[in-house]
């Protein structure tokens with residue numbers, strides 16, 4: 041058992057790194073920070089990818105790491121990234137890998153000669169130990185922390201249905217069933233003529249399509265999705281007006297207000313996206329005023345439309361998709377996967393509507409999975425599920441709520457898992473704001 045750690049950050053991705061940076065900027069000594077996570081600080085699931093074809097889905101000026109200097113990344117990119125394909129009519133969309141490099145460099149610069157403790161492991165459980173916390177690691181070590189910030193981010197995708205493995209060898213299965221495509225490591229094993237099945241039609245599927253086109257893929261690509269539509273490309277946009285929001289809104293009124301505010305222009309146009317982005321500014325505040333059941337109603341009624349238009353694709357990936365479409369090399373199969381059968385040298389996917397798809401490799405592009413650490417906190421009654429039942433609930437000060445809805449004074453959470461409680465906290469800029477807010481709060485608490 042190690043000695044007590046002052047501040048433990050669980051997770052090592054963008055949220056953890058930006059938290060470290062803002063704590064250091066507030067004068068917290070590096071030696072009082074312990075960071076626990078298996079990878080390189082700052083890269084996480086989003087930016088540790090090896091593929092050079094995976095691009096940021098927002099233009100360079102929106103990746104904000106310091107509110108007082110919003111163009112910090114944009115200027116860094118100009119001087120440190122050589123990427124002739126980044127420039128588009130909607131702005132510069134750099135490689136995710138390069139943004140990961142930027143964040144790691146920011147942490148090193150901020151640390152200077154100081155050292156924090158980085159434990160390369162995952163935390164499996166957190167339990168109360170007096171006024172402190174005890175953290176169990178997957179390598180069977182334990183440690184004690186006075187304060188914990190959970191920053192475990194987006195849990196990697198898991199298969200959405202049964203996978204039956206018949207006859208095929210384990211090595212073949214491992215390389216042909218890609219459960220987590222976020223790193224992009226699997227791409228180099230793909231032979232150019234293979235027929236590939238993509239499960240899902242969101243941003244991960246578009247990343248995969250872009251990578252396959254860039255590596256000259258000639259085989260068919262079958263996309264299984266309940267809807268025949270991909271996220272649109274980012275257009276060139278700016279916020280020109282402020283919506284005149286009504287005072288009290290029910291979910292129904294909110295939907296109507298949004299519908300009326302949006303122009304009848306094409307959803308891919310600049311005009312439409314300008315209006316959409318104007319609406320987004322206030323949505324988190326409105327979301328926080330809704331009860332859990334109102335949030336669930338909204339999720340059920342407009343969740344998929346929200347995801348479709350909120351998470352837009354870098355223009356480069358849509359250009360790759362169009363290229364495949366012109367060559368009839370991509371085919372969307374409508375439905376949801378019910379079973380994946382992996383036979384000797386091929387994969388068959390059975391859909392809920394009786395259709396099927398056959399290919400030589402399947403890539404799981406179904407999005408975020410479940411976080412076992414958060415589930416453990418709920419089953420140990422140290423936390424409660426959020427309004428969307430997707431993660432754990434936090435209050436507006438980012439404090440985790442216990443089973444009596446009381447906020448812990450030394451357990452916080454930041455990053456995308458706060459979405460069910462606080463609204464759209466997925467983009468780097470929104471996470472930066474949380475880190476700035478929490479660093480400020482923690483300093484005030486000390487004094």
Ligand SMILES: Cc1cc2nc3c(=O)[nH]c(=O)nc-3n(C[C@H](O)[C@H](O)[C@H](O)COP(=O)(O)OP(=O)(O)OC[C@H]3O[C@@H](n4cnc5c(N)ncnc54)[C@H](O)[C@@H]3O)c2cc1C
Pocket residue numbers: 050051052053054055056076077078079083084085086087095096097098136161162163164191192193194195222413454455456466467468469471
């Ligand atoms: C594939 C992908 C691409 C994205 N692209 C963009 C983009 O282009 N632009 C944008 O603004 N946003 C993007 N996002 C959104 C993303 O939510 C944020 O930008 C941000 O990267 C989230 O950082 P994070 O550290 O919270 O999460 P993650 O990047 O998911 O990192 C979390 C880290 O915590 C570690 N971890 C998990 N559980 C534990 C545990 N129990 N113990 C210790 N460590 C643990 C994980 O291994 C991981 O390294 C993307 C997200 C994904 C998943």
